[in-house]
Amino acid sequence: MSFISPVFGSRSIQFVNGPEARERRRKYDMYLRKDAVHSHFYTFKQIADETTCQLGALEDPDHVTIYDVAFQMACRAVGVALFEEYFSHDDNILTFKALYEQFWPVLEKNFTSGLPEEGMDESEHFYSIVQDVHHIVRSMIEDHVTSGTDRKFIDVVMESNLDQTTVYGDILVYLVGGFHSVSTTLTWCLYHAALYPQMQTRIHGELSHVLGRAHIQPSALPELKYLRWFIDETLRLRYVAPVATRLSGNNTKIQGYHVPEQTQIIHALGVVMNSETYWEHPERFNPERFDTSENSDKAKRSPLAFCPFGFAGRRMCPGKAFFYDEALIFLGTLIRAFEFSLAPETPTNMAITEGLLTRPRDKVVLKIKKRTCE
Template identity: 25%
Template sequence: MLDFAIFAVTFVIILVGAVLYLYPSSRRVSGVPGLYPTDEKDGNLQDIINQGSLHEFLVNLHQEFGSVASFWFGGRPVVSLGSVDQLKQHINPNHTTDSFETMLKSLLGYPPGMGGGPNESVVRKKLYEGAINNSLKNNFPVMLKVAEELVGKWKSFPEAQHIPLCAHLLGLALKTVTQLGLGERFKDDAEIIAFRKNHDAIWSEIGKGYMDGSMEKSSSRKAHYEKALSEMESVLLSVVKEWNAQRKQTAFVDALLQSSLTERQVMEDCMVFTLAGCVITANLCIWALHFLSTSKEIQDKLYQELQDVLGSDPVSLDKIPQLRYCQQVLNETVRTAKLTPVAARLQEVEGKVDQHVIPKETLVIYALGVVLQDADTWSAPYRFDPDRFEEEPARKSFCLLGFSGNQTCPELRFAYTVATVLLSTLVRQLKLHQLEDQVAEVKSELVSTPKDETWITVSSRKI
């Protein structure tokens, strides 16, 4: 009897140990406080779906477990960081790759770098950023022309006409990004329309279908996504081959093709730039005009700065750094709208945040949307107040989060330039007015967009 009891106890201990090892819902992520998986296969995926978005899920996760918290994405452990101090600890030793680009490439199924280790990743990152900077410099008149065309169209509208910001500003972003990124071929509206069809199909699934797992459960959606991705890749590869024949040197793609990258790597970087560049640029412009339409005082202050710095001249690349209040308006737009609420990095080597050890190959989420509206970091966090960026602590926190300074996502730097050109052209000619009873609700996916079309009216600025 005693032998049987010893055997039974031993068996139970072995069984429990096996369950703890094999069944993920019985394990935490290296002792980091957080959720157990609700499903062996999907982890906390259903919890994310129930919250409506990854951002909303992270808001609740950090409210319950603090600024360092864990959960499971499928069978994979994830650590989320939800405060400035914790993000600072993690970003500094892992700054060789861009967290937004890393996440986007992973979702597209592309390798994160050149495959040659950290040094080659740094080289490719610098090449990518240099290509964007050269494209902005060489094609600044294109941006100005696209902005002037849009403002001219709005000036022709009756003052009571409702203007759909999402539709118009996505069009502006597509025209700008494709021409600066891929060259003269995209002066043709038919090319842009075809590009937009595939762009929208890909981004809608990356923004939601991948993140909540719903695409994998629909064979028709997955087939539609894969067809759009294949068509987009074919277009981008054809752009590469056209350049090899023509050898022009003005667009983003040109700088990449003069490097040692393969055609496939160039195509992948063009995919990331055009996808992320279009969405980030469009939504930065949408939210900036929406917030400006809610405040006559902020519009007038911006108008005065534009008059003082530019007079009657069009904006130029060398004048943009002097438009400090315009920069504050865009910073506050990014913060208030939580423009990029989520980014991620793979932990390349074992690391530590506070007392928590983060094992190698753990996925680390940057809960940027949580931090951008943290009352401990920002006073009156839900109020649109560009003046807050006159203070050094606000600028420093914003920089630590990667929204300004050397760590800024290159697509966001591109978007800031396009948005500055648009605002400097628009605000000196028109006043923006919010529609009564319209509330712009945020849809927080990889890039925050309005849940519904956002409308404004405009009137001529009397000078």
């Protein structure tokens, strides 16, 4: 995975193994455990409420580009929760988004062919963008050092006796990992809600039943069962993270094949999550696949058939709890406030653009309509 090292550094948490990796994960992940994530509940709720107000004031609610909304919510959430106040400012989010949308396609394009050769115009442009991204990380650190009030994830990274490039890399790994999966999943979820209005109605009914007229509270999240199924079915069908990679720690055999030590192994998560071996009619969007009752399909299915956050113990994505709290709060708040439907330019059979991470091939443009007060 050397093609991503110019952005994230060759010694970032993405690359290291052994005792060093375990120690860093131990320190970092304490900020992403369930108890820590629940402490961010009111940050997530404030972001959701402010976004609801902004959407309610739009002059053209019939043409809303959902990914832009989702990106801003997700970037603010991970930024404020882990890195303090830098991403609480819309201008900073937009600046970072513009850079991200330039460097990420280069990484995906060169997943198999390598980075642009040095001396080429494309190479100079790419490395210029990387420098701008690292400048933003430096600004995040400076802002936190001068005005930060709470101890955050960023403090742990800075105290880890790492070189500057690795500090920047670890911050970017958690920043990009934190917003990309959430923003893309939110986009797909709202697309599905608009595409299947009867499911959207069921989600809204569940929200009304669980919450009544009250504000959403942490204790309500486990009760939003259908919404959780809806999110999981989106993760399955759209496989936001299609692959996970690992290095074999020693010589081993897998189904009779010899795998030498230090071999890169690709886990085809998206293939398994869309395989007829494990899923009946896998091409259909059916949230009830995730019904947890005793005789449900989920009860009979191998747990390895659904691993959107990877597997293999401590190398799993550490942001699982963070992701679900964000997604439940954001989607619950938005669907409670608005009815979503497809704009004419949005296809009903949206294709997937595949890469390191997947996304809708076309813009998801939706119409939003304020719901009447319950």
